[in-house]
Amino acid sequence: MEKRKLIRLGRSTLVVSLPSEWVRLNELKHSDTVALEVQGDGSLLVFPTENRVSGEKEITIYIDQLDKEGKITREILSYYLNGYNTIKVVSSRVLTVRQQKLIRQLAQKLYMNIINATSSEMVMQSLLDLSKIPLETSLTRMYTITYSMFLDLVKSLENYDRELAIAIVSLDDEVDNFSYLLLRLLRTTLAYSSTLGQLKISKNNCLDGLIVVQNIEYIADNIVNIAQRILGIIDEGRRFPKELLELLKKLFEEGIKFYESAFNAFITTDSQLSNSILESRTVFSEINSRILENLIRQQDPVIVCATCTINSNLQAIVASISRIAEAAINKHALAGK
Known part of the structure; x- marks a missing residue:
C-alpha cells in the first residue's frame, strides 16, 4: 500500500497527487475528470468517469476434438462469469458438429452473439450493458x-x-x-x-x-x-x-x-x-x-x-x-x- 501526504491548497482545501503509474494506466491527462465515491467504511474510491463496465475483455480458449462437452462448458462459463465480453473458441483441427452446437447453445443461454464462425473457431460476444x-x-x-x-x-x-x-x-x-x-x-x-x-x-x-x-x-x-x-x-x-x-x-x-x-x-x-x-x-x-x-x-x-x-x-x-x-x-x- 502506497502512502501520500495531503498538501494544503489555499486556506481550507487539501489535495493529494495521483500515482503517475495509475494515471498512465487509465490514460488520463490534464483537465480530465475523475469520479470520487465515499465507501461505507469511510474510504474514498477514485476512478475515471469513463464507463469501465463496458470495457473489452477478450480470451481465447483452445480445445481439441476429443475434449468433452462438460470441459468446454465449464471453461466458457468460467470466463463469462468473470466478466469477459469476447470469448473465442479455437480447435486444434476442426470444430465437430456437436461442439459447434454446444457453443451456439451456450451463447444463447448466456445472452451472447456469435459474431464470427469458421470450421476451426467460433467467437462469442456479449453486447449487454451491465x-x-x-x-x-x-x-x-x-x-x-x-x-x-x-x-x-x-x-x-x-x-x-x-x-x-x-x-x-x-x-x-x-x-x-x-x-x-x-x-x-x-x-x-x-x-x-x-x-x-x-x-x-x-x-x-x-x-x-x-x-x-x-x-x-x-x-x-x-x-x-x-x-x-x-x-x-x-x-x-x-x-x-x-x-x-x-x-x-x-x-x-x-x-x-x-x-x-x-x-x-x-x-x-x-x-x-x-x-x-x-x-x-x-x-x-x-x-x-x-x-x-x-x-x-x-x-x-x-x-x-x-x-x-x-x-x-x-x-x-x-x-x-x-x-x-x-x-x-x-x-x-x-x-x-
Missing part, C-alpha cells in the same frame, strides 16, 4: 419463475399431470439463464470497484445478492428433481396412497409459504419477518415425522423410494430458503436499521 441490468428486478423475476414452478408442482402431484411436470422441468433453463447473468453482474462488480457507482450496487448488496441467486438456483434444481420423480410415478402407472399424498401436498404448501415470506423479507430488509419464519421451521419436522410413520406401512417399494426422494428434495429447498431468510437478517444489520 449497468442497465436492475439487480432487484432481476432477482424478483428469478424468484417469480421458481415460485410458479413450486405452485405447479402441487398441481402436478395432485392431478398426476404429466404435461405440467414436463413444463416445470423446461422452466429450469430460464432460471439458469438469469442465474448466469446475475452472477456475472455481481462478480464483475466485486472484482472492479469502479463499477459500484455505475451499477448502483454496494459491495454488501453484491454479497447478499450472490447468496440469494445461488439459493434460488438450488431451489429450482430441487423442484425439477421432484417434477422428474413425479413423471416417473406417472409413467409407471403408480399412485400415492391418499393419506401420504395429502401429507406431501401439505409439505409443498408450507414450503411455498415459507419461500414467499423469506423472499419478501429479503426484498424489504425485514429482519423481524425473517426471524419469525426461521423459528416456524418446526412445521417441516412435524410433517416429515408423519410422512416417515406413514412410509412404514407402505408395501410398494416404488412409492417408498419416490417419497423419500421427494422428501429429501423438499428438505434441501427448505435449507435454501432458510439461507435467503438469513441473508435478509444480514442485509438488515449492514443497513444499520
